[in-house]
Amino acid sequence: MSDTGRDSPPEPDAIVVTDARPRLQVDDATKSYGGAVALKDVSVTVGVGEVVALVGHNGAGKSTLSKIVSGYERPDRGEVSLDGEVVNLRSAKHAIAEGIGLVPQQLAVIPTMTVTQNLILGLRSTPPGLVDVAARLGLTDVLNMRLGLLGPAAQRLVMIGRALLRGPKVLILDEPTAAFSIAETEKLFKIISDLTADGISIIYISHRLEEILTIADRVVGMSQGRVIADRATAGLTTDDLADIIAGGADAHAPSAEGDVTFVAEGSAAPKGQEVLRVSGLRTTAKSGAATFTLHAGEVVGLTGLVGAGRSSFLNALWGTGAPVVEGSVQIGGRVFVPSNPRRAIARGLVLIPEGRQRTSLIPGMTVRENAGLPTSRRRRLRFTPFLNRRGERAAVSELLAELDTKPSRAVDMPIEALSGGNAQKVVLARWLMMPSDVALLDEPCEGVDVRARNEIHTVLRAMADQGKGVLVSSSDVEELVESADRILVMRDGEIVNELSGDAMTVERVNRACL
Amino acid sequence: MLVMIVVFQMLNSNFLTVANIWTILESAALPAMVACALTVILVMGEFDLSVQAVAGFSTTTFAALMANWDFTLVSAIAIMLAAGLAIGAATGWLVAYQGLNALVVTIGAASLLNGGEFLVSDSKSISVGIDPGFVKFIRSDFHGVPVLVIIAPLVAALLWMLLDRTALGRELRSIGANREAARFAGVNVKRTILIGFIITALVCTIAGMLYTGRAGQAYPLTGLAVLLPSFAACFIGAAMFRVGEFNIPGTVVGAVLASIVPNGLLLADVSGYSTYFFQGGILIFAVWFARIVAGGEKARG
Ligand SMILES: Nc1ncnc2c1ncn2[C@@H]1O[C@H](COP(=O)(O)OP(=O)(O)OP(=O)(O)O)[C@@H](O)[C@H]1O
Numbered sequence: 171m172s173d174t175g176r177d178s179p180p181e182p183d184a185i186v187v188t189d190a191r192p193r194l195q196v197d198d199a200t201k202s203y204g205g206a207v208a209l210k211d212v213s214v215t216v217g218v219g220e221v222v223a224l225v226g227h228n229g230a231g232k233s234t235l236s237k238i239v240s241g242y243e244r245p246d247r248g249e250v251s252l253d254g255e256v257v258n259l260r261s262a263k264h265a266i267a268e269g270i271g272l273v274p275q276q277l278a279v280i281p282t283m284t285v286t287q288n289l290i291l292g293l294r295s296t297p298p299g300l301v302d303v304a305a306r307l308g309l310t311d312v313l314n315m316r317l318g319l320l321g322p323a324a325q326r327l328v329m330i331g332r333a334l335l336r337g338p339k340v341l342i343l344d345e346p347t348a349a350f351s352i353a354e355t356e357k358l359f360k361i362i363s364d365l366t367a368d369g370i371s372i373i374y375i376s377h378r379l380e381e382i383l384t385i386a387d388r389v390v391g392m393s394q395g396r397v398i399a400d401r402a403t404a405g406l407t408t409d410d411l412a413d414i415i416a417g418g419a420d421a422h423a424p425s426a427e428g429d430v431t432f433v434a435e436g437s438a439a440p441k442g443q444e445v446l447r448v449s450g451l452r453t454t455a456k457s458g459a460a461t462f463t464l465h466a467g468e469v470v471g472l473t474g475l476v477g478a479g480r481s482s483f484l485n486a487l488w489g490t491g492a493p494v495v496e497g498s499v500q501i502g503g504r505v506f507v508p509s510n511p512r513r514a515i516a517r518g519l520v521l522i523p524e525g526r527q528r529t530s531l532i533p534g535m536t537v538r539e540n541a542g543l544p545t546s547r548r549r550r551l552r553f554t555p556f557l558n559r560r561g562e563r564a565a566v567s568e569l570l571a572e573l574d575t576k577p578s579r580a581v582d583m584p585i586e587a588l589s590g591g592n593a594q595k596v597v598l599a600r601w602l603m604m605p606s607d608v609a610l611l612d613e614p615c616e617g618v619d620v621r622a623r624n625e626i627h628t629v630l631r632a633m634a635d636q637g638k639g640v641l642v643s644s645s646d647v648e649e650l651v652e653s654a655d656r657i658l659v660m661r662d663g664e665i666v667n668e669l670s671g672d673a674m675t676v677e678r679v680n681r682a683c684l
Numbered sequence: 685m686l687v688m689i690v691v692f693q694m695l696n697s698n699f700l701t702v703a704n705i706w707t708i709l710e711s712a713a714l715p716a717m718v719a720c721a722l723t724v725i726l727v728m729g730e731f732d733l734s735v736q737a738v739a740g741f742s743t744t745t746f747a748a749l750m751a752n753w754d755f756t757l758v759s760a761i762a763i764m765l766a767a768g769l770a771i772g773a774a775t776g777w778l779v780a781y782q783g784l785n786a787l788v789v790t791i792g793a794a795s796l797l798n799g800g801e802f803l804v805s806d807s808k809s810i811s812v813g814i815d816p817g818f819v820k821f822i823r824s825d826f827h828g829v830p831v832l833v834i835i836a837p838l839v840a841a842l843l844w845m846l847l848d849r850t851a852l853g854r855e856l857r858s859i860g861a862n863r864e865a866a867r868f869a870g871v872n873v874k875r876t877i878l879i880g881f882i883i884t885a886l887v888c889t890i891a892g893m894l895y896t897g898r899a900g901q902a903y904p905l906t907g908l909a910v911l912l913p914s915f916a917a918c919f920i921g922a923a924m925f926r927v928g929e930f931n932i933p934g935t936v937v938g939a940v941l942a943s944i945v946p947n948g949l950l951l952a953d954v955s956g957y958s959t960y961f962f963q964g965g966i967l968i969f970a971v972w973f974a975r976i977v978a979g980g981e982k983a984r985g
Pocket residue numbers: 203204206207208226227228229230231232233234235275576577586587588589590591592617619984985
């Protein structure tokens with residue numbers, strides 16, 4: 171009876187079968203790390219077959235809550251009940267045995283093993299459901315392929331499969347779609363509806379507001395470790411959701427109010443000089459060849475379905491991907507042969523790669539050291555080999571503040587202590603500090619909340635205004651349509667379409683991707 | 685470890701006298717140097733089983749250069765530094781550029797160097813011909829503090845600054861923590877690994893030369909016995925200061941602790957072979973302990 175009443179059913183005696191005992195109930199969960207409170211008296215319920223979305227700014231405590239529910243972390247206080255009975259979760263294993271499965275925000279797969287091996291990891295024998303789960307996830311054809319050869323989207327699906335094989339009653343998905351394009355997202359939603367029809371409850375965490383309205387029955391808004399809203403999805407709009415998210419964060423930040431546009435003033439602004447020209451570049455990874463140009467002062471979007479070859483193309487330019495077979499690249503009118511990141515940096519090209527966990531974050535280092543890694547050779551105290559740590563701290567803090575990173579003293583914290591979205595901001599800050607003429611960004615907003623996403627696009631626009639050429643690869647078409655001057659569509663390594671001006675609508679871009 | 689000190693003190697009241705503390709620190713100095721050198725490799729996520737062999741080779745060859753081939757002290761030092769650089773460059777190149785397994789390469793290198801000791805010394809003990817001024821200097825003390833107890837902390841401090849305060853050190857650590865991310869961030873992974881191996885070999889070479897001075901003589905395979913204690917020191921260090929990470933201050937403390945044992949055992953009059961049991965036991969215990977501490981942290985993080 172300690173409930174605040176927010177959960178009172180609207181029509182008491184409607185088609186209620188199981189309302190009396192929610193499948194999952196969290197009561198007054200509190201968790202702090204050192205002095206920092208990550209969760210404070212959080213109470214949440216999830217009904218049988220219900221999809222509850224958790225929303226909130228980066229660092230709001232969503233992942234922490236899901237870790238507590240799934241036994242990865244033990245709360246300082248509070249309890250978790252399943253079907254009305256308190257379960258004292260001792261470990262993730264215990265939670266799985268109780269029927270609670272978590273697909274965490276971080277990818278945890280073994281790239282050198284096959285899809286099947288990854289799926290049954292930790293299970294003693296091949297479970298009977300394997301074929302069924304693989305079919306559900308559309309992985310049947312690739313079961314014997316090495317997982318490393320497939321992209322992050324497939325790896326995410328494998329992680330979901332791993333959870334499904336254990337027959338969960340409650341499945342927690344922490345930002346499952348961050349690297350998904352529309353097609354994968356729709357597939358996932360189909361799977362989720364199947365699961366809920368079987369009575370499986372879902373906790374769904376995402377920063378993509380449309381998705382939440384589509385899939386969730388109820389939305390729980392979190393901010394600074396507390397629950398600040400708990401509403402049925404029916405009737406909500408994305409603006410309402412944005413308000414819930416912003417309402418929690420200190421709402422006086424300038425970009426929180428009003429609509430922000432990132433499109434350059436006078437949208438047909440004269441183009442600057444050509445900074446990047448890619449002519450017929452083909453890698454061993456895809457059969458198509460890419461051709462396009464990028465000019466100073468413009469923000470160009472690059473999209474396509476997952477597997478279209480965007481990341482392998484960008485990595486090829488950076489010298490960390492599949493080798494180039496043919497084609498040429500010019501930076502600022504001079505030929506550039508992709509070989510390694512240092513050469514690219516020397517020519518004024520930077521890549522902010524996708525998949526921060528694997529490609530960017532250095533565990534065991536502080537945020538400052540992480541952000542400063544590529545620029546550290548340029549930041550020495552005069553006449554000594556030593557780093558200018560004070561200068562570095564100032565530069566990093568400033569950028570992190572600009573990107574709305576939480577907590578505010580993050581700069582000296584270990585990188586592991588940051589939430590997913592905030593860690594992504596550290597990755598951005600790292601490369602914003604590097605002088606460049608051409609900036610390539612691969613899914614820069616992965617896991618970043620709505621408001622910080624706006625900040626990022628503002629920063630990208632500012633970079634373009636300084637005379638850089640900016641290429642943003644994203645599977646979130648909507649975001650690109652809002653922020654880019656034009657959009658390139660890639661399919662199988664080839665730029666198959668370019669849309670700009672009035673032709674640049676979400677619908678048309680999505681159609682061009684197929 | 686505190687318990688150990690207390691036990692040793694009870695077994696022999698000389699254990700905690702000022703003189704014996706200097707003795708302990710003096711005998712810990714060179715092993716600590718080698719352990720710090722090893723830390724550089726471990727920080728990169730690599731392995732080096734040749735640290736003892738490099739030091740030993742240096743001890744014997746340095747003596748041989750002066751005694752058998754009449755090189756002056758300075759030129760012998762220069763030659764040895766060049767040799768150390770070459771050894772580190774060779775192993776580092778094989779590991780970094782040829783992608784060979786560091787464990788295997790350094791075991792191989794160790795065996796080659798052990799053989800080299802016999803070669804350069806003609807399998808004979810060298811005692812005359814080593815620069816007496818050098819020996820005297822190494823054995824002297826400065827206001828009561830043994831010279832080695834001054835040199836070793838200086839070297840440790842240099843390595844600590846290198847790892848903690850320079851771009852190179854940051855790159856070394858990034859390679860150990862997430863090699864892929866280091867590559868994406870523009871770190872020259874291969875060259876950095878090569879440099880790491882060179883630094884380690886150089887420091888081990890220096891430690892070996894200092895040991896020539898400390899012993900005043902040289903005979904193949906009787907140099908510093910530091911392989912196990914070095915690893916133990918690094919792992920004790922990883923368990924102590926920065927949880928789960930190799931670090932120089934931790935290694936120094938670990939090295940001192942690891943060399944208390946033989947000293948204590950000696951004073952306690954325990955038979956000689958028991959050091960084997962203790963060293964092996966300590967190494968395994970240190971690794972285990974580091975694992976427990978790091979594991980506990982991971983489960984929470
Ligand atoms: N190991 C840790 N040590 C210290 N603080 C931590 C640790 N893990 C999380 N935190 C802090 O707890 C708070 C909540 O983090 P959490 O990961 O739950 O956020 P989130 O809502 O999932 O954010 P995001 O949308 O960015 O993923 C953050 O302020 C974070 O810095």
